[in-house]
Amino acid sequence: ETGVTQSPTHLIKTRGQQVTLRCSSQSGHNTVSWYQQALGQGPQFIFQYYREEENGRGNFPPRFSGLQFPNYSSELNVNALELDDSALYLCASSIRGRGNYGYTFGSGTRLTVV
Amino acid sequence: DQQVKQNSPSLSVQEGRISILNCDYTNSMFDYFLWYKKYPAEGPTFLISISSIKDKNEDGRFTVFLNKSAKHLSLHIVPSQPGDSAVYFCAAINQGGKLIFGQGTELSVKP
Numbered sequence: 001e002t003g004v005t006q007s008p009t010h011l012i013k014t015r016g017q018q019v020t021l022r023c024s025s026q027s028g029h030n031t032v033s034w035y036q037q038a039l040g041q042g043p044q045f046i047f048q049y050y051r052e053e054e055n056g057r058g059n060f061p062p063r064f065s066g067l068q069f070p071n072y073s074s075e076l077n078v079n080a081l082e083l084d085d086s087a088l089y090l091c092a093s094s095i096r097g098r099g100n101y102g103y104t105f106g107s108g109t110r111l112t113v114v
Numbered sequence: 115d116q117q118v119k120q121n122s123p124s125l126s127v128q129e130g131r132i133s134i135l136n137c138d139y140t141n142s143m144f145d146y147f148l149w150y151k152k153y154p155a156e157g158p159t160f161l162i163s164i165s166s167i168k169d170k171n172e173d174g175r176f177t178v179f180l181n182k183s184a185k186h187l188s189l190h191i192v193p194s195q196p197g198d199s200a201v202y203f204c205a206a207i208n209q210g211g212k213l214i215f216g217q218g219t220e221l222s223v224k225p
Contacts, residue, residue, distance in 0.1 A: 004157070033212065033213070035213075035215075040123075040217070041217055041218075042118075042120075042203055042205075042215035042216050042217045042218050043158070043203070043213075043215045044215070045212050045213065045214065048212060056210045056211075056212055058212075090157055090158070092157075092213075096211075102160070103160065103213060104160075105150075105157030105158045105159070106157050107155060107156050107157045108157055
């Protein structure tokens with residue numbers, strides 16, 4: 001079974017620009033969560049998608065938005081990039097309702113905003 | 115508001131000895147806890163978990179202890195091996211079913 005894949009692995013953007021990060025969920029998983037991990041910090045929950053709808057959101061402004069597609073893959077969009085958006089962005093897929101909360105993480109996208 | 119806290123940013127242990135990583139939480143409604151291990155350039159990988167109805171869960175060299183009254187859990191690795199060197203994250207599942215992570219502890223196991 002394939003795991004979670006994220007693209008791109010690295011990118012550099014200028015402040016004020018927009019960025020789209022992509023995530024393909026693990027086979028059989030129907031839920032995707034996005035996390036931001038700043039340097040020296042733990043991953044912070046951004047939002048989760050299930051059945052193509054947002055299913056919970058962390059303390060992030062509206063310029064962070066997302067999509068989930070019928071094949072359960074997902075995108076994270078960030079508008080009006082700020083320097084503090086520089087971080088590792090992690091995607092995790094899971095099966096909603098599964099008792100053991102089997103989250104599988106991708107390797108992340110390292111975003112640098114200059 | 116940091117609901118899951120790992121107060122030790124780093125820990126260094128000799129190979130063969132015990133590694134103890136600690137985690138505290140503030141929300142008494144958390145009822146499921148997990149430990150993840152993360153190597154550089156990789157995503158976190160699941161290590162071990164514990165439900166709040168238990169106070170101990172063991173899997174090979176890894177044991178997690180939960181003290182609900184103190185809102186504290188710990189991960190014990192015995193014996194520690196150089197390959198265990200990584201960042202370890204404690205996480206809790208909140209009422210919405212989302213993972214809430216601590217800041218992480220970087221473990222270094224020296225040969």
